[in-house]
Amino acid sequence: MDEEHLHDDLHVFKDRNFFQQKLRSFFTVYLLLALSFLLIITLFAVSLSRVSAVSSKLNEVHPDWKQNFSDKDFLLFPCGPKSREWEYFDGKCYYFSLTRMSWYKAKAQCEEMHSQLAVINSYAKQNFVMFRTRNERFWIGLTDQNSEGEWEWIDGTDYKSTFTFWKEGEPNNSENREDCAHVWFSGEWNDVYCTYECYYICEKPPPH
Ligand SMILES: [Ca+2]
Ligand SMILES: [Ca+2]
The missing domain is CATH 3.10.100.10 (Mannose-Binding Protein A, subunit A)
Structure with a gap:
């Protein structure tokens, strides 16, 4: 194997190494993105369930909670909005x-x-x-x-x-x-x- 051939082989090896590193870093970025997305979805689902739990508790305490209107509404419509x-x-x-x-x-x-x-x-x-x-x-x-x-x-x-x-x-x-x-x-x-x-x-x- 002459020196020129060896040099080419080294170059190819370096290129492969560089490509693999790039692939790894891309994979890491996508993995992190996917994890973040999952985290956001989970947090959103947890928040929704909390809101619905609070809302159903409020409805238990005040069954007419959804019917409640502001004082301004009652000023406009004293018989009920x-x-x-x-x-x-x-x-x-x-x-x-x-x-x-x-x-x-x-x-x-x-x-x-x-x-x-x-x-x-x-x-x-x-x-x-x-x-x-x-x-x-x-x-x-x-x-x-x-x-x-x-x-x-x-x-x-x-x-x-x-x-x-x-x-x-x-x-x-x-x-x-x-x-x-x-x-x-x-x-x-x-x-x-x-x-x-x-x-x-x-x-x-x-x-x-
Ligand atoms: Ca009459
Ligand atoms: Ca009569």
Whole structure:
């Protein structure tokens, strides 16, 4: 083997050595990257499980946690940000129905929504209702079906000592069968038979 040949062999050997070193360093970098990726995934999974554990604990303590809104939301929607169809007036929430039904069904419908047919016990409330009902018939929580002529508010409010707003000549118990009251033109009250179908007003206290 001459000197030139030996030199070439040495060169090839050095090149191979260099290539192997490069390969090793690349492999190390990829290995480190893969390990880091695995570490990040693991940390992410651990964090997620912690968050879900904390969230389920919070839900155990406050079942309505997801329903909680900020004070600002309640200022904007005193009847609850999720109950925008309820209107706030003077410490109470009111629902003006979009469908017509008998007084009995309307009463049941209000109860299903944890409320009752509206009790109009002040001129201010009458005014609010009048503007909102726009001359349309809406049931209120007033009836004399227990004893003819003895009108009773649904919540036990004393009828005789509180505000009334009957239309002139009403209640007239027409055909001896008008036992339920509704607001009508100019918000004035009229008695009509209870199976008549009209809109209705529900009332309930605000959520807090
Ligand atoms: Ca009557
Ligand atoms: Ca009448």
